[in-house]
Amino acid sequence: MTPARSTAITNALVYCCDDAFTTINPGTVVFRDGVITDVGGTSTVEIPGDAELIDGRGRLAVLPGLIDVHSHSSLLKGFSENAQLMDWLPQYQREHQVLTEDDAYHACLVSYMEALKGGTTTVTDMYRYLHRAAEVASQLGLRVHLVPYAADHPTKLFFETIDTNEQLIRDHHNTQGGRIKVWLGLEHITYCSEQMFERVRELSQQYGVSIHTHTSEQKEEVDAVVELFGARPVEVFAQRGILQRGSLLAHCVWLNDSEIELLAATGTGVAHCPTSNMKLAGGAAPLPAFAAAGLNVGLGSDGAISNNSLSMWETMKFASLLQKVSRYDATALRAEAALRMATIDGARTLGVDDHVGSIEVGKDADLITIDLWQPHLLPITQSEGHDPVLWNLVFAARASDVNNVWVQGHHRVSDSRLTGIDEVAALNEIHARTQSLLKRREATTSVAMLP
Ligand SMILES: [Zn+2]
Structure with a gap:
């Protein structure tokens, strides 16, 4: 149930992440019935008489909830290490060869718990058995864009199908007050037939939902696609008709100029995943070329x-560092740009910027507070028109610094604890389920990436 009372956060450093990148200090944000009703200076905003008051005492930052535009839930982190994409994928897929509904439920549980506690209020999750993800998202109260890993290649039939994707749309799209959305997912281009692309395109029209896939993460991957199809990945997507406003492609590290033009001409967005691209040694996506072409770019873990x-805090920092080091340019991707990508720009790539992604009157109250009164986040001061707090939020803040999270006005993290779940009991369950999944995974052998 939506709280009937107003809530007011006062005496805080407010980063609105709106078009003008308004910052207010000391600022106040008021919300009621899930919607932001007032934003402004603490001395000018009138606080409703019935409001629950949170006094930031100059030591709290308020930001819009962070948006992760490309993620995959999993129980098994730390198991597919020291490998580039094409060697890494077959190892990762061993999990999928034995994955059950209950595994998926717990994978989503552990992933959404971590995300929400770290201030991420929207997760785009490409995974499986996503009706169970919807269950977890309802329980914890975060927003999700659910995108099945769907494929139809005979060697990859352990993935979801176009039919289960359609069923998920029918059952869950726009449920839970609009917090749960379902998109059409295509696993790797080499696992999905032309007929499957055609059906995805049809269903996208029929249900008005977007299309998501990942591509061009590693140079050798692009070479392999060219060899198989005689065209580069984004050219194949264009031929198969899935580039359109609302479509979102993850990674896009190895795009040439004409592929970037194709994205720009069709309004297709990019989910930039810097940490993963660094860890799998994929490369640095050409963000300046994306910006010059006017592409919508969000950030993904x-x-x-x-x-x-x-952590979207790490993702913001690494996004900036990766551009700086790969371009030998210390001015590349400033803190403001990184924070925009993790908020309003991300919302734009998901087509939800009309109601989330920034702190503005009339938008949904997806808000987080960060406790700045800690050694690694001081100083809290501004001088000479410079804002060190913004830089320190992007370069020094940690997920564990988030102490409150509201999604659509519901208080989902309070005093750094999840409100919708017994965390200790959940961790016990997750641990037991992980042991079970690992045992079954041990009995598998990997299937090569390329058919
Ligand atoms: Zn991915």
Whole structure:
């Protein structure tokens, strides 16, 4: 049930992440019935008489909830290590060869618990048995864009199918107050037939839902696609008609200029996953070229399996560092740009920027607070028109610094604890389930990436 009372967070450093990148200090944010009703200076905003008051005492930052535009739930982080994508994928897929519904439920549980506690209020989850993901998302109260790993190649039939994807749309799209959305998912281009692409395109029209896949993560992967199809991956997507406004492609590290133009011309967005791209030694996506072409770019963790962490704080920092080091340019991807990508730009890639991604009156109250009164986040001061707090949020803040999270006005993390679940009991269950999955995984052998 939506709380009837207003909530007001006062005396805080408010980062609105709106178009003008408004910051207010000391600022106040008021919300009621899940919607932001007032934002402004603490001395000017009128606080409703019935409001629950949270006094930041100059030591709290308020941000829009962070948005992870490409993730994969998993129970098994730390198991597929020291490998580039094409060697890594077959190892990762051993989990999928034996995955059950209950494994998937617990994978989503552990992943969404971590995400929400770290201030991520929207997760795009490409995974399986996603009706169970919907169950977890309802329980914890975060927003999810559920995207089945679907494939139809005879060697990859352990993945979801276009039919289970359609069923998921029918059962769960736009449920839970709109917090659960379902998209169409295509696993790797080499696992999905032309007929499957055609059906995905049809269903996208029929249900008005977007299409998500990943591509061009490693140079050798692109070479292999060119060899198989006689065209580069994004050219194949164009031929198969899935590039359109709302479609979202993860990674896009190895795109050439004409592929970037194809994305720009069709309004297709990019989910940039810097940590995973660094860890799997994929490369540095050409963000300046994306910006020049006017592409919508959000940030993704890519899930714990290729990152070991779902922290969007780390993702923001690494996004910036990766651009700086790969371009030998210390001015590349400033803190503001990284924070925009993790909030409003991410919302835009998901087509939900009309109601989330920034702190503005009339938008949903997806809000987080960060406790700044800690050694690694001082100083809290501004001078000469410079804001060190913004830089320190992007380069020094940790997921564990998030002490409150509201999603659509519901208080989902309070005093750094999840409100919707007994965390200790959940961890015990997750641990037991992981042992069981590992035993079954040990009995598998990997299937080569390329058919
Ligand atoms: Zn991925």
